Amino acid sequence: MRRTRIFTAVLALAAGLLGGSAPTLAAPALAAPAPKADVAADTYTWKNARIDGGGFVPGVVFNRKEKNLVYARTDIGGAYRWQQSTRTWTPLLDSIGWDDWGHTGVVSLASDSVDPDKVYAAVGTYTNGWDPTNGAVLRSGDRGGSWQKTDLPFKLGGNMPGRGMGERLAIDPNKDCVLYLGAPSGKGLWRSTDSGVTWSQVANFPNAGDYVQDSSDTSGYASDNQGIVWVTFDESTGTAGSATKTIYVGVADKDNAVYRSTDAGVTWTRLAGQPTGHLAHKGVLDAENGYLYLAYSDKGGPYDGGKGQLWRYATATGTWTDISPVAEADTSYGFGGLTVDRQHPGTVMATAYSSWWPDTQIFRSTDSGATWTQAWDYTSYPDRSNRYTMDVSSSPWLTFGANPSPPEQTPKLGWMTESLEIDPFDSDRMMYGTGATLYGTEDLTEWDSGGRFAVKPMVRGLEETAVNDLAAPPSGGAQLFSALGDIGGFRHADLTKVPSMMYTSPTFTTTTSLDFAETSPSTVVRVGDLDSGPHIAFSTDDGADWFAGTDPSGVSGGGTVAAAPDGSRFVWSPAGTGVQYTTGFGSSWSASSGIPAGATVESDRVDPKTFYGFKSGKFYVSSDGGATFTASSANGLPSGDSVRFKALPGTKGDVWLAGGASDGAYGLWHSTDGGTSFTELANVEQADTIGFGKAAPGASYRTLYTSAKIGGVRGIFRSTDEGATWIRINDDAHQWGWTGAAITGDPRVYGRVYVSTNGRGVIYGDTSDTSGRSPEGRDGHGGSCSSCGAYGAT
Structure with a gap:
């Protein structure tokens, strides 16, 4: 759904608008500003002509300490913060100017659960020549109201293949001055120990990834190494003020997808016994029960993916368990969205992100993946029964004016559903992103009691069209x-x-x-x-x-x-x-x-x-x-x-x-x-x-x-x-x-x-x-x- 937007950058390149990694990178001093025109005496009020959504939302991030502090990232349209009082989203990156246009693409976002005022964004739109600037890490101490920037010696790809995997940027939940960033293009794993001001490559991390979507693509778009795709901390292995000892890292490598450090990043090893043949799009940890959940696909997404699996790794014993809700042979999609209910950690949910037809699928387990139910089932093909209702009256165009034949329905539950998050403070609230909008529900547990949970757009204020x-x-x-x-x-x-x-x-x-x-x-x-x-x-x-x-x-x-x-x-x-x-x-x-x-x-x-x-x-x-x-x-x-x-x-x-x-x-x-x-x-x-x-x-x-x-x-x-x-x-x-x-x-x-x-x-x-x-x-x-x-x- 979002593929056509890459060509805007190609046009910009033709217009002349688009003009080895260092071991350590420091934030530059702010340069002297170019001569500025005065702000006009006639000031303006700026708004959006309301469309509500319109683009891919690959990431939703809930703060784990403060209720109702939620962020969303988009692939080319910046980042947003949720306003609970108005139930709208506030844009956070409108200050990005012409010369840094690529920094409106957000490849990852992290909200600090030690100090909720702090938020970080890894930005950059393309890793090939379409974007002339390198990526950057933006840091804010006022929830995105203002930002400081550290430029990186490599590009980041908020609108590149694999952008739904993540999060690539992560904050140590025990020592929040420590951050990790997974880079694409073979640039490896990076770490900051001063709250994102300076960054150094983790020299001893053993694998920079090797997966590319299409090695024959001479533009560099589909042929880039998707790199290191997520970082997850085990908060139970640290104490406040001390670095978390156990860290898991996902790599775009079908045979070596998951690595672990148990000494706060000093050494790293490949997790033994892990499944092979797929890419781990997400790695979500339930520290209370000691399970690392992994969503696998045979492709990097967010469009492609024909086969998938879900796995559970027992962190104490090293035991791997295939918990796929559907046998791989019966899938025509990969798994992408993945979340745990922090109020009830045995409750896990996942999405069939690449199921374009007849619809996406959402899976739910309340017993740590032993058994599953799904958002919709066939009754007698092509008829289906839904565990949900959908109301798109606030964004009626989401029906796309379609009149499909069963088993398709309109509006669809979604597609490109790589982001799925249950509110850590409220088991009834869930948000998930699609290729066209951001949906949510506030009565999710109706799923478990035999009722139907209500899905509506939760996207007002988030505008993402080109x-x-x-x-x-x-x-x-x-x-x-x-x-x-x-x-x-x-x-x-x-x-x-x-x-x-x-x-x-x-x-x-x-x-x-x-x-x-x-x-x-x-x-x-x-x-x-x-x-x-x-x-x-x-x-x-x-x-x-x-x-x-x-x-x-x-x-x-x-x-x-x-x-x-x-x-x-x-x-x-x-x-x-x-x-x-x-x-x-x-x-x-x-x-x-x-x-x-x-x-x-x-x-x-x-x-x-x-x-x-x-x-x-x-x-x-x-x-x-x-x-x-x-x-x-x-x-x-x-x-x-x-x-x-x-x-x-x-x-x-x-x-x-x-x-x-x-x-x-x-x-x-x-x-x-x-x-x-x-x-x-x-x-x-x-x-x-x-x-x-x-x-x-x-x-x-x-x-x-x-x-x-x-x-x-x-x-x-x-x-x-x-x-x-x-x-x-x-x-x-x-x-x-x-x-x-x-x-x-x-x-x-x-x-x-x-x-x-x-x-x-x-x-x-x-x-x-x-x-x-x-x-x-x-x-x-x-x-x-x-x-x-x-x-x-x-």
Whole structure:
């Protein structure tokens, strides 16, 4: 479900955005900050357009000392802390900036049960070249309110294969200044003895792992060694203030999966008699009864896995017992999620994480794995009986608009269920992550008494979608259209409410581009990726209902699409073939001439016959509805294809173009003659997006918004005077990593801006300025206005 999101980083690499382990690593002194733009006098309030979830939650971590202190980690969207009073999640890593965008991927998280104010996160998104930065360990003394960072000499992979295994980061429960981190890529086991400030490789740990998902993958994504995947302490072998003596470590090695130290990490040995042929995804210890439980799969997950086992290791005797609830020969999945009820340690639960069809399975034992029951059973195939009820009314799109045949049901209990945790203080509360949301229950023990436990989304506030495009129409019932990775996208009629359904008819796995007809905005078009079937869809009722168009020959993916302002025609640049145009709603297509395949296309917002394109430094113009394009004579534009451009509503031929790369032309350009010539804005150092919103009070020109570098600082900027001056409207606490895919203002609400993120969903900001005046350029001149944080042309 999450696989498509890896390609966002590939695009970033093409845009030039993505630029042996040392024995000991110290936290660097904080570097002198780069020149900063002042925080704008006009401050903003930032929220999410509510979707609730939308991505993979590979880890849920309950603090073992303090009730209701719970954290969740996501693969690309940061980390969250549970707020019991509101039953919502608070994002903790929104302060991660553009240059460190990869640190929004969280490979592991640890909450300190000695000092619950302390929390640690191991961050980094990819271990290959898609992410230019190394991983880091973040540490916080205020529950994630603020962070300090130690950079590591290797990469971490929050969105790599195997990311559901864990936790790779662990705190000694008796001496909390000691932490361990399992590294991927053959980098071994690492230890800190000063609360995460400095780290050293554990030189005598004998096995750095050898399992790779696909050794033939030349990108390095599937061919990376998944490394050391979990660390578990036996708290009964230590006393407060003294290092725990017994530590178990899981390694991605099918023949040598589990190691143990009984002398606080001085020496390590392979556990004798352990099962082989599988990877141990989790190792969870019941210290009270002396059992280490292990969930095994034949693959690293979180997507794959065809066979699995559950085992129990008696720590006192060294006895191994196969406690699998289903014989391996009868499995078509691996086991991943694994938890023990700390109030009743003989109660164990596990998930069939890779059971995509007909559904995931959850297993429960109340006798230490001797016998099991499961969340659902077949009565008479294909009919099934469930021990649970599901209520997704708070996130109704989780049905995916599906109408499956038995034994499938909608909504599903889940898939990619690698995280499963029973609240250590409350046997009735359990949370588990899926590929699309985080579910929970508060009456779990109904399972044991013959009743049915109630499953609901417990995900409000946790937003984890990757945004490809945004469009805000000037009228109609829709406030915002979004194009998203993996779950297609949504029509928001109310930003504060979860939409009832994603786009359907057809349902794209990923929507790559969308547009509406500027002067007839009830006409909307979207394109996207789909394994089979049409890659384009239309709506004539403001995006409420959709119907499929017909693909021209050779289409393999969505690409970009543009609608004429009156909705009379469309130009489409799909993957797999050249640019196409049509009148009507795509029942037939004709090839455009004069423009290369793969060009980005947009429409003029006034003239229904004028369309624009861009490819490899060249701007193209069509004046006959997309039939023929001519290359503009404009030069000096970015030579690469990481460019986004838009035409201004209400004025023919007014075009803004943003993009480039750090090794060439990179900035913001403006044309007032339909792309015949462009002028680069000298006051913008770099820009990646451009969008328009309602004009400021008293202004005649639309408000401009961009994700850019201006005045030496990266941020979200606004101009109300046609780009002469700019103010930064976000701040260092609200950066959201990479925001380079799309931006748009609201044409109906002055000051409102919608910002794309790569994993934190759709962010929108509203201005606090109620004076009716805009702060940009108030002093009446260009240059920098120190009193208001404005930056202008000199």
